[in-house]
Amino acid sequence: MHTCTKLKSEFIKKWMKGLQICCSSKTNMDFLERKKKIKLCADIALASAKNSTTSWCIALISEAKKHDENKTLVDNLLGPELRIKPQKTNHQMSASHKRARSKKILKKSHHVCQRMKKMGPPKSNIATYITKILVKERTQVLKRLVPGGESMDEISLIKEALDYILSLKVQVDVMRTLANATEVLNQSDSTIFD
Amino acid sequence: MFTTHSRLDAVKPDPGMDAYWAGLDGGAFGDQLGYGYINPNTNQRLLTLGNSTSVSVSVSVSPKKRKGQSLQVVSDKEKKIKGCSEGESRTTNQNSNSKEASTNTSSKEKSKVSEVQKPDYIHVRARRGQATDSHSLAERVRREKISERMKYLQDLVPGCNKITGKAGMLDEIINYVQSLQKQVEFLSMKLATVNPGLDFNVDNVFTKEIFQTSTSEFPALGCSSVDSAYYQLNSTDQVVSYCGLDMGINSAEMGLRRGISAPISVPETFMDSSCFNQIQPTANWDADLQNLYKMEFEQVTLIPFQSHQFTGSNEGSNMKTET
Numbered sequence: 001m002h003t004c005t006k007l008k009s010e011f012i013k014k015w016m017k018g019l020q021i022c023c024s025s026k027t028n029m030d031f032l033e034r035k036k037k038i039k040l041c042a043d044i045a046l047a048s049a050k051n052s053t054t055s056w057c058i059a060l061i062s063e064a065k066k067h068d069e070n071k072t073l074v075d076n077l078l079g080p081e082l083r084i085k086p087q088k089t090n091h092q093m094s095a096s097h098k099r100a101r102s103k104k105i106l107k108k109s110h111h112v113c114q115r116m117k118k119m120g121p122p123k124s125n126i127a128t129y130i131t132k133i134l135v136k137e138r139t140q141v142l143k144r145l146v147p148g149g150e151s152m153d154e155i156s157l158i159k160e161a162l163d164y165i166l167s168l169k170v171q172v173d174v175m176r177t178l179a180n181a182t183e184v185l186n187q188s189d190s191t192i193f194d
Numbered sequence: 195m196f197t198t199h200s201r202l203d204a205v206k207p208d209p210g211m212d213a214y215w216a217g218l219d220g221g222a223f224g225d226q227l228g229y230g231y232i233n234p235n236t237n238q239r240l241l242t243l244g245n246s247t248s249v250s251v252s253v254s255v256s257p258k259k260r261k262g263q264s265l266q267v268v269s270d271k272e273k274k275i276k277g278c279s280e281g282e283s284r285t286t287n288q289n290s291n292s293k294e295a296s297t298n299t300s301s302k303e304k305s306k307v308s309e310v311q312k313p314d315y316i317h318v319r320a321r322r323g324q325a326t327d328s329h330s331l332a333e334r335v336r337r338e339k340i341s342e343r344m345k346y347l348q349d350l351v352p353g354c355n356k357i358t359g360k361a362g363m364l365d366e367i368i369n370y371v372q373s374l375q376k377q378v379e380f381l382s383m384k385l386a387t388v389n390p391g392l393d394f395n396v397d398n399v400f401t402k403e404i405f406q407t408s409t410s411e412f413p414a415l416g417c418s419s420v421d422s423a424y425y426q427l428n429s430t431d432q433v434v435s436y437c438g439l440d441m442g443i444n445s446a447e448m449g450l451r452r453g454i455s456a457p458i459s460v461p462e463t464f465m466d467s468s469c470f471n472q473i474q475p476t477a478n479w480d481a482d483l484q485n486l487y488k489m490e491f492e493q494v495t496l497i498p499f500q501s502h503q504f505t506g507s508n509e510g511s512n513m514k515t516e517t
Binding site: 110134145146158176183 | 344346372378382383384386388
């Protein structure tokens with residue numbers, strides 16, 4: 001996993017940087033606020049550390065930018081080249097939206113035509129009918145899970161999900177080791193003072 | 195009988211995908227390079243006749259059922275494929291291939307698609323007993339792309355080796371993504387408690403150490419005393435109640451979704467049990483904590499076990515399958 005360690009170090013650097021920015025702006029945050037900030041910084045840091053053009057990255061970042069309070073944080077975290085990209089990809093996303101919609105319309109009309117020929121679901125193939133429904137339903141769920149997945153067709157959705165899973169794994173790994181390390185540190189500090 | 199050349203490099207794979215797949219475990223794909231995984235975008239190989247005729251016959255590589263047979267063909271003759279023999283064996287497999295059954299029409303003729311060689315076209319040949327209009331051909335291409343991607347996902351998501359259907363695979367993927375997201379949530383909560391001031395300055399000191407010794411840290415922690423375990427558990431008490439609420443609400447949703455789907459695999463039993471206890475999530479967690487205390491006194495495994503407990507047995511089984 002040599003590529004992963006590079007990503008990990010990038011991620012953790014950006015994450016720490018983001019947290020420092022958060023710290024400087026506010027003091028005495030309560031528990032939930034802190035948790036939100038941590039998570040937000042982690043997500044943005046991961047998306048920007050990836051440094052790729054996968055749409056979930058871009059969707060994450062653009063969603064974070066929607067809230068004004070996060071804007072400065074996001075801008076500081078991202079490199080200058082990534083700041084310009086979200087504007088371009090808004091076009092991309094609207095275009096893909098249109099593409100997806102027009103594809104859907106085409107498909108629907110095609111299905112309707114086919115259905116006129118064959119009457120109703122074939123009784124012998126009820127298993128396939130059920131699996132079709134299941135698959136449809138589950139792709140809907142997956143679209144909601146993966147950021148930016150609403151406007152994607154199935155093939156690219158799976159590709160995005162793959163990428164997303166990999167980076168989530170990295171994120172969990174880093175966060176867990178950090179949590180454990182800080183716990184150990186706290187613990188050793190307390191034993192020193194005892 | 196005619197021998198044909200196969201053009202494995204007919205369609206250029208985009209570099210993004212290549213770099214991406216290189217990051218994955220290369221061992222899984224290494225022995226299949228000659229088969230068709232060279233082009234993740236299209237899984238068709240273009241066969242061209244040696245003569246000047248403009249007929250191009252392509253073989254579409256379909257999943258699993260014909261895998262063994264095609265591998266033999268490739269290994270026997272490196273890049274020369276006897277189109278006829280493959281065509282014949284293909285037709286015998288056709289009727290048993292239930293996946294294509296849904297697009298069967300009454301037509302039973304082979305059709306040859308004669309097209310000019312262009313690198314960005316996907317040449318697909320209609321199989322015997324298949325519809326020949328462009329819609330169903332495109333459908334088939336699409337389906338095969340999806341199934342190929344599913345195979346990659348199988349390697350990524352643990353515990354997916356036995357599941358072959360698309361719906362089951364999607365279910366596993368969804369569960370895995372959800373569990374990973376919840377782990378992120380939980381870990382950020384944990385970090386918020388452990389570090390009241392959001393000051394992680396110490397990290398600069400051991401940023402490198404984390405990655406190098408991330409595996410060696412755990413055995414080192416295993417030697418520490420029982421008191422430290424007690425201390426850690428106390429610090430995560432407040433985290434537990436929040437976690438319980440979160441899990442209670444979210445697992446209700448999952449329970450609803452699950453009601454429709456197929457039988458559940460083992461890692462999810464954790465989620466399901468908390469679904470039934472959603473009225474008193476904290477009580478459930480307290481019981482878990484009690485067990486944890488007992489375990490801690492008996493064994494000396496600490497933090498990794500603790501995080502397993504809270505992040506669900508899903509994580510535990512993940513660890514097992516990955517190592």
